Amino acid sequence: MIPRPRPERFRLRRSMMFMNAQKPGLIKDAYIYGVDSIMLDLEDAVAENQKDAARFSLYHALKTIDYGDTEVIVRINGLDTPHWQEDIRVCVAGGADGIRIAKCESAQDVLTVEKAVEEAEKEFGVEVGRTLLMAALESPKGILNAYEICAASPRMFGVAISGGDFRKCMQTKPTVSGVDMLVARGQMLIAARAAGVQCFDTVFTDLDDTEGFLAEVRQNKEMGFDGKSLINPKQIRPVHEIFAPTEKEVAQAEAWVSAFREAQAKGIGVFTVNGKMVDVAFIPGAERTLKLAKACGMYEGDLV
């Protein structure tokens, strides 16, 4: 049995790769590709009459495979199905780091899942509060209620939009510019930041359209997303490259953080670095840049 460390609510999640929980060949060592989080799917990838088999496969994987530093999240079936309660029991019993709530539309949906998770934690002797939650917004109603969803529980670490279902509801198709989901993405981002949780973009399904994929990832970064959902390992590296800070940003962040630490020790609040005034407000962002740089192999110092 593989013990997993207590999940971190806020960690680096540039890439979350979906894989069918029923495919042992895929899930046995998905961590080798260097993805930040893997998303084992019990929902759409699994046929209706295979849900139970997929749960067995998932439980076995969680209990026997050492995923190391890679976060393991499970996408459970929607609350309108007969599967989600049993899905939650399996996730908690197996020790998944987090659960992705499919088709989430309200704070109540989060609370409903949270209650079932807590019951499962008690049932299986898992520390109460260990299992994290994230919500997938797949409908206009979900987007409109984004803030209350993000803020519904201290277990919530983030929110993601699911393009397929959302576009269906909106009667739109994917566009090159991303205008079809611009408002939804923007609203979700604002809600996530307001609630202090992370925000992830939807999958890009045309594996042959490399240019389209790169353009979308660049836009994701510019809009302020923390990461992107992926469907193939070959999408991981481009995402990590695009989400990486520039060398200039890293150097600046390093200078700010070290100057801040020095100033703090001397009891100074505001100081200048290379002629620019810097105060405490700049520091969390600079620290985030350094953490990201460290994950990208661009920073080896010990400030973070």
Added chain:
Amino acid sequence: MKNAVGRDIPESLLTNGREVYQGKNYMDGKYMQKAAPKTRRYEKPQESKIVDSIVDALKAVGARSGMTFSFHHHLRNGDFVVNMVMQAAIEELGLDEITIAATSLGEAHDPVAQYIEDGKVVAIQTSGIRGKIGEVVSAGKLKTPAIIRSHGGRPRAIEAGEVHIDIAVVAAPTSDCVGNCRGIGGKSNCGSLGYAMTDAKYADHVIVVTDCLVDFPNMPASVEAIDVDAVVVVDSIGNPKKIASAAARISQNPRDLMMAENVAKVIASTPYFKDGFSFQTGVGGPSLAANLFLEQEMNKRGIKMGWAIGGICGPMVEMLKKGLVGKVIDVQDFDLDAVNSINQTPGHYEMSASQYANPANKGAFVNKLDFVVLAALEIDTGFNVNVLTGSDGVLRGAPGGHPDTAAGSKCCIIVTPLVRGRMATVCKNVVTVTTPGDCVDVLVTDYGIAVNPLRPDLIQCLDEAGIPHVTIESLQEKAYSLVGTPDDLEWEDKVVAVLEARDGTILDVVRKIKPVKL
């Protein structure tokens, strides 16, 4: 007697000055006496050497029991010629005590297994041994142990007279009436005829079997009429579909691509990666995909490859056409793109097996190689590689040019997944050592990279480039933790195959496997 890779070689094999493997370059500087063939003079002008049938050709060259017949494997799994010649020799002429000396044998030659069981074929010397032949030899049914040699070791043994070819059979996609042969221009094209070249020069007699007779002179000839005794025209020398595959495609498997990318990174981290470098890669998934990522690294650095050798297939021809590689020289072509390019695309040349890989000549191409990327069935913690025997101990592989390129190159990279199904590829002890660990420099797996401790210079290169690497022991432990520790194979005493190192010493033996009892 234990050899330099720790394998116990029976004293009974160490006769006639035969030694056990002593390590890389042990024979360097020694002299050898080359063996010349005894050939017939054809002083009186001949209009044509065409005879009616293979039987007639065999009669014409005086085929008899006890002789050694040589074959080459350019027609790969599509080859009809080995079976046709053996059938004529054994069933029609009633010959026995036959030795087959082939550059490789595969599933296409399954009918030969019966001749082994019948005791007609009593000895086999080959690089590759697969299919039913591998099974019957492993079951101890061949009268004498099979001798397995690398592609460079074979021309060395031929030139040294350790194997004397009585009759060489050349399977020729085209020939003229006197035996000038080419690998293209016919209906069963295979491109290069590099493996047949040394055989034709050192055999007492040479028979050409073709299915496409062309006008004299068939130029430029790979095998020349001056060495040929007889030409036979048959309906078909092979199945074109199995001779050369359609264009080899670069794998889309993310695991292969990830390993290939790491191979390219390792290459780019070394001092040998500079303008004009030389390269060989295999045709397996991650080996072939290395081309793709190497091209990216070359573009990044603004450099070009000087030359590539092989086994060649489409992606390398593509790089030649794009001007990214100066020259491509090959002994064999694996797909139609390569077949249609050799001696056609400027810069794409043919070479003999001796010129490619022979350790005993005065400088084979492998000795000038900077990088080679190779696969492995197994690799152990001593970096010894097995590409011959399966995890069940049965012969089902081919050293090919593996030991030659590994020994000659400055940087030999093995790329393989850590496990295959329930089999640990990285293990404590390979079943058979086909390439000794002192020739292998870097191992790239899907679970990490390991550098041979014999190469601290390469370890430093990887460190400076920020490429993470681990010990090979930790990879082996990871493999065993995933699939379990394999039980040792159980062998009988009988040696069924002798694995010759490329220099002619004995690297390992394969014994008869005990039948599995469940």
